[in-house]
Amino acid sequence: MAAAPTEQDWQQLNSAIIDQQVIPGYQQLAQSSAQLAADTEQLCLQPDAQQLQVTQASYRQAMQDWQSIKHINFGPVTLLMRNFSLQYWPDKRNSGASHLRDALADSSVEFDAEFFSRMPISVKGFPALERLLFNDTVPNSLSDMSVECRLAQGIAAYIQQTAVDIHSEWPSMRERMLTAGENNYFDLHADAATLLMKSLAESPEALRDNKILAPLGNHYDRARWQRSESWRSDQSITNLRTNLAALHTLYSGTAPISVKALLLKSDEPALAETLEQQFIAVKEQLNSIDEVEQNNLSEMQYQQLLDVADGLKQLQTDLNTAMYLLNIQLGFNSRDGD
Numbered sequence: 001m002a003a004a005p006t007e008q009d010w011q012q013l014n015s016a017i018i019d020q021q022v023i024p025g026y027q028q029l030a031q032s033s034a035q036l037a038a039d040t041e042q043l044c045l046q047p048d049a050q051q052l053q054v055t056q057a058s059y060r061q062a063m064q065d066w067q068s069i070k071h072i073n074f075g076p077v078t079l080l081m082r083n084f085s086l087q088y089w090p091d092k093r094n095s096g097a098s099h100l101r102d103a104l105a106d107s108s109v110e111f112d113a114e115f116f117s118r119m120p121i122s123v124k125g126f127p128a129l130e131r132l133l134f135n136d137t138v139p140n141s142l143s144d145m146s147v148e149c150r151l152a153q154g155i156a157a158y159i160q161q162t163a164v165d166i167h168s169e170w171p172s173m174r175e176r177m178l179t180a181g182e183n184n185y186f187d188l189h190a191d192a193a194t195l196l197m198k199s200l201a202e203s204p205e206a207l208r209d210n211k212i213l214a215p216l217g218n219h220y221d222r223a224r225w226q227r228s229e230s231w232r233s234d235q236s237i238t239n240l241r242t243n244l245a246a247l248h249t250l251y252s253g254t255a256p257i258s259v260k261a262l263l264l265k266s267d268e269p270a271l272a273e274t275l276e277q278q279f280i281a282v283k284e285q286l287n288s289i290d291e292v293e294q295n296n297l298s299e300m301q302y303q304q305l306l307d308v309a310d311g312l313k314q315l316q317t318d319l320n321t322a323m324y325l326l327n328i329q330l331g332f333n334s335r336d337g338d
Helices: 007-045 049-067 075-086 095-104 113-117 126-133 147-178 189-216 236-252 259-265 269-287 299-325
Strands: none
Touching (some): 007 236, 049 126, 049 236, 095 147, 113 147, 126 147, 147 189, 236 259, 236 269, 259 299, 269 299
């Protein structure tokens, strides 16, 4: 009978994931958000079509870097609700629109750190900036240091600082996770690994429910693509591709040890390979779907996305089975109620 993963296995896996995905992911987000902040500032000085395209491209890059790490739903990113501040979504009551209007009402306001400390989370992150950078009024609204322009600068700077802070705090989190049993945070390395495994096992359900089923509704005629993530910047499908690629890396892309390797060591080769092929299949499904532009969701795209939803459901089921076999107790689903 194969042995269950040892404490040394879990410590080694934790180290591999943190050093190869988590810390580099936040570092990349800090770098791309710095570029976004610089380009947003330049846009206000040079509000022409060319600079707008440059800034929009920087926004898309920073958003993709966030999408590649947002499945890590614990640690410094949750301090002070930074995860929601970076991206308050889904915004089921559309509060972001009204809060943004309120923020723009007074042109004398300074959009500095003190301002953002008292603002609702819906004004602070990527969705609010997307509303400012991707609409029919730009670049005209982002000229002569207008209130819209200064708010866009403030949000971009807030995103950058938040990303820098998260990245700077992860070495301490790493130390806690890799010294389990020697601190007051984790008794076992398996306890620390559980946080990472929850990030892997819970994410397919969140992607399926929030990013696919919610905008699709229960019939093509009832689909509302405006409910999708990042529809203004035309990257809803791209986000999903990035999410799946990140989860696939978390499953089998770390070395010298991975979740897949632990399943093989635990004498579960069939499940290990099934999960690998499911990741590949869902990624291929997403790669075959064109990005939805201007909310014109076709019937073919609708059905393709339903197929992806089915693939994610099976992926989640099998990941939960894998966690059980690896003796990981997931417990409360931290994404319930999203």
